[in-house]
């Protein structure tokens with residue numbers, strides 16, 4: 001079929017009407033963005049000769065995604081999270097905020113309000129016996145190499161089955177989630193368990209989209225971080241453990257070369273005893289460099305609906321219902 005109607009005055013006028021251009025109320029930016037979005041989609045329907053069957057199956061898929069609050073999962077899968085990071089990197093480069101540890105995506109599984117500790121925290125509740133002990137440590141510094149005491153290092157990760165507490169109701173509250181405030185030398189240390197990678201749920205709407213693209217929905221084993229300190233730019237990042245089959249094939253595109261960290265397996269009896277453990281463990285060292293900024297806005301994580309972030313906010317409540 002060769003029917004093309006997008007460029008006709010009738011369709012162009014219709015797009016303006018649908019986008020509320022002839023209405024005095026509403027939000028001007030929303031109108032402009034909706035007009036562009038609808039124009040691109042209408043043109044796509046014309047160019048690809050999209051059939052009613054295809055259109056309504058897409059609507060049905062969107063309903064399924066929303067019904068299971070999976071847009072936060074599909075978003076990194078379609079590269080939006082990484083694209084926003086690429087843009088933020090470019091903004092930082094232009095403002096000469098450079099030399100810090102690279103950022104990478106937050107993902108949808110953060111939960112606000114984890115317990116806080118000074119210098120050291122144990123993150124696991126001791127119930128995940130399949131998870132080998134992980135000794136996670138590092139130093140927070142500024143770009144000149146000076147340690148930053150009192151920095152807040154917030155860490156969260158999955159258990160040995162790839163599940164996150166809160167979203168996985170079988171885990172205890174705030175399991176594998178802690179905020180550690182760095183000591184006088186800028187150091188933080190956590191005792192935890194080695195996380196497993198995980199994939200999007202088989203057969204879920206996100207999985208259906210990825211399968212249509214011939215892609216998998218797997219992530220390598222990784223550990224999420226928020227790091228903040230007064231006078232420095234807030235950093236959202238994560239480390240990927242080296243050696244995972246998906247380290248460089250992450251469906252969420254979070255891997256960055258500088259953030260791939262090897263886990264050292266320690267079997268030395270003295271080292272085991274020194275940490276009061278009863279068997280071999282893995283040690284991961286992740287030092288963090290923060291860039292300086294006077295802008296108070298940049299010193300805190302950007303706003304986003306997050307589980308338990310704001311009990312009054314409906315979007316935050318919804319973020320907490322994600323089935324992933």
Ligand SMILES: [Fe+2]
Nearest residue numbers: 107109222224
């Ligand atoms: Fe994650």
